[in-house]
Amino acid sequence: MTRYRSLLYRAAKAPAPGTPEWRAKLTASKIAATAVPSRSPHASYFSLWHTMAGTIPSAPDDEVLQRGRILEPAIAAWFQEEHPGWNIRPVRGRWWIHPDDSRMAATPDYIAEQGGEVLGLVECKSAADTTDWGKPGTDEIPPAYYDQCQWQMYCTGERTVYVPVITALRFAEYVVHHDPGHVERLVEQARVFMDSLELGIAPSVEADAGHLATYEAVRDLHPEIDGTAVQIPTGLALDYLAARASSKSAEAFELETKTLLAEAMGHARTAVCNGYTVAERRARGAGRPYIQAMRNPPTVHQLAPETFDFQEAA
Numbered sequence: 506m507t508r509y510r511s512l513l514y515r516a517a518k519a520p521a522p523g524t525p526e527w528r529a530k531l532t533a534s535k536i537a538a539t540a541v542p543s544r545s546p547h548a549s550y551f552s553l554w555h556t557m558a559g560t561i562p563s564a565p566d567d568e569v570l571q572r573g574r575i576l577e578p579a580i581a582a583w584f585q586e587e588h589p590g591w592n593i594r595p596v597r598g599r600w601w602i603h604p605d606d607s608r609m610a611a612t613p614d615y616i617a618e619q620g621g622e623v624l625g626l627v628e629c630k631s632a633a634d635t636t637d638w639g640k641p642g643t644d645e646i647p648p649a650y651y652d653q654c655q656w657q658m659y660c661t662g663e664r665t666v667y668v669p670v671i672t673a674l675r676f677a678e679y680v681v682h683h684d685p686g687h688v689e690r691l692v693e694q695a696r697v698f699m700d701s702l703e704l705g706i707a708p709s710v711e712a713d714a715g716h717l718a719t720y721e722a723v724r725d726l727h728p729e730i731d732g733t734a735v736q737i738p739t740g741l742a743l744d745y746l747a748a749r750a751s752s753k754s755a756e757a758f759e760l761e762t763k764t765l766l767a768e769a770m771g772h773a774r775t776a777v778c779n780g781y782t783v784a785e786r787r788a789r790g791a792g793r794p795y796i797q798a799m800r801n802p803p804t805v806h807q808l809a810p811e812t813f814d815f816q817e818a819a
Contacts, residue, residue: 507621509594512661519600519612523563528556530610531695532600533656537649539691539698541712544648549716550698551708551723558702561725564718573631576671580629581615583676584669591619593627601661608699609692611660617667625665625680626657632672637800641677646670652691654681659688674790763796770796778808 506514520526537545538553547567548556555561585593594616603609615627630650632638639645646654646668654666668679701708713719766784770776775785781803786794 508623509616509618509621512616512623512663513599515661516596516599516601519598519610525559528559528563529608530600530602531557531608531699533611533613533653533660536656536691536695537652538718539694540652543713543716543718544652545718546647546649547718549713549719549722551710551713552716552718552721554698554702554708555722555726558705558707561722564721569631569633572633573629576631577614577629580631580669580671580676581627583671584627584629584667584678587669587676587678588617591617591624593617601657603660606696609656609660609695611657613657613661613666623663625667626654626661626663627667627669628654628657630668630670632670635672636797638670638672638677638679639800641679644679644681646679646681651681651687655684655688655691658683659692767796778803781807783808 531539535545535548535553535557537543538548538550541550543549543553545553547570548564552561552564556563581593581595585591596613596616600610600612613626614629617624617627628650630646637647644651650668654668657666658664664683666681668681670677670679710719710723766776767786770784770786773786776783782799783802784796784798787797788794
C-alpha cells in the first residue's frame, strides 16, 4: 500500500459542517481560538466554547470565509500548474481523527502526492490584507493559519503543509513544516478547552472581551429585551464612555503620525530609530507607496529607555 493510500485509509467520512457530529470535534479551523487571547480572527475562546456547547448558533461564513471557499478550486489549480509533476488530490469529504484523542480532528483541503508518495497536505487561502504574510516560500503566515497547519499535521501524522494563497495582485506559495514544540502547546490548550466543554465549565467573558466574536456571542446569548434596568459598576460605565470618546481621536492621531512619518521618510524604504526599524514603505504593483508597521515593532523601552525609566519611577 502506498503512503497516499495509507493516509486515505486512516481517514473517515466527515459529517456535514454544522451538524452536532461536526460541532463536537476540535478541528484545525477551530484550534487557534483555544488560545487566550484568541489567535483566530473569526472566533474567540468564548464564542467557540458556546458554539461547540450548542448554547449559540454557529456563526455564518463572513466575507473572508465565503471568498476562500469560492476561490479554493482556482487556488488549487494554480498550485497544480506550479508543480506539474505532482498530483493535487481533493480529500472528498474525509477527515482525520487523532488516534489518541477522538475529540481532535482535521480536514485539509487537498493532498499533494507523486507516485503514491505523500509530499504534504495543501491548505488554500485567499488574503485581501497581506500584513501577516511574509516572504513566499517561508512559513511566515498569519498565526491562526500556522496553528491550523500544525493541527492538521498532528491529526494526520504528516509533516508538511503547503499553503498556496491568492492576494489582491498575485499568487504565492508558503511551506509550513512540523513544529513539535508548537504542536505540544496546541495539544495542551486543546485538552484544557475540551475538558472544560465536557464538564460544562463556561469561560469568563473577560478573558477575550476585546474580540468581536465574543461580543457577537454575548448578543446571541441574550437575544431578548425585557424592558428592565440593570445597575452596572461605575468603573465599567466610565470605561465605556471613555472608549467611545477616545476611539475617534485615536484614529485621527494615528493618521496624523502616519502622515508625518511618510513626510519624514520621503523616498526611503524603511524608517529607523535608534537602530530599530519602526515602519516601512510598500507599494502594491504600480500603486502609490503606503506606510506599513513592522510585524514585530520595537517597544518603547527599546526606543527610549530613559523615557520608560522615567515613567516607571513616576
